[in-house]
Amino acid sequence: MDSTQELIAQGMKQSVPWVRTAGIEFTEISDGRVVATLPDVAEQRNHVGGPHAAVMFGLGETAxxxxxxxxxxxxxxxxxxxxxxxxxxxTKLALGPLRAEAVLGRPAEEVLAELDAGTRPEFPVHVTISNAEGVTTGELTVRWTLRPNR
Incomplete structure (x- = not known):
C-alpha cells in the first residue's frame, strides 16, 4: 500500500477502536475497492465454531x-x-480467517456531482466475504450517504 492507503488504514484503526480490537487488517485500498481481513479468534466464534454473525457483519461494514x-x-x-x-x-458456514472485498456501487463522480448540486447523495457499497479457500460465506450491501455540513 502507498502512503495514502496506509493513512486510510491507520485512520480507520484510530477513529473506530473496534477495528483494532477485532484485529481487522487492510490488505488493499483503492478509490473504489478495499480488501480487509479478519483472523480466526476463538473469542469471536459462534455456537457452530465460526465467526459470529456480528463479527462477519462488522468486517464487511468496516471494509x-x-x-x-x-x-x-x-x-x-x-x-x-x-x-x-x-x-x-x-451463504455458507464461515470457518477460519475471513476476507471481505468491498466495492463502490456507483461512480464517485456521480456521487460528488450530487453533493456539489446541494443534495445528499446515497450510494451502495457491495461486499463479498470469503473464507481462506476463497468460498463466499456472506454478502453485504451497505448504503451510505454524504451528509453536507451545515
Whole structure:
C-alpha cells in the first residue's frame, strides 16, 4: 500500500477502536475497492465454531467505511459519511480467517456531482466475504450517504 492507503488504514484503526480490537487488517485500498481481513479468534466464534454473525457483519461494514474514506476523502471537510442502511446474507458456514472485498456501487463522480448540486447523495457499497479457500460465506450491501455540513 502507498502512503495514502496506509493513512486510510491507520485512520480507520484510530477513529473506530473496534477495528483494532477485532484485529481487522487492510490488505488493499483503492478509490473504489478495499480488501480487509479478519483472523480466526476463538473469542469471536459462534455456537457452530465460526465467526459470529456480528463479527462477519462488522468486517464487511468496516471494509465499506474504508471504501468511502478512500473515494471521498477530499470532501470530508464539507460532508460527513454516514451509514443509511445495510442488508446482509450469510451463504455458507464461515470457518477460519475471513476476507471481505468491498466495492463502490456507483461512480464517485456521480456521487460528488450530487453533493456539489446541494443534495445528499446515497450510494451502495457491495461486499463479498470469503473464507481462506476463497468460498463466499456472506454478502453485504451497505448504503451510505454524504451528509453536507451545515
Amino acid at each position: 465499506t467505511g474504508a471504501v468511502v474514506l478512500a473515494a471521498f476523502s477530499d470532501v470530508l471537510d464539507r460532508a460527513v459519511p454516514l451509514v443509511v442502511s445495510a442488508e446482509v446474507r450469510f
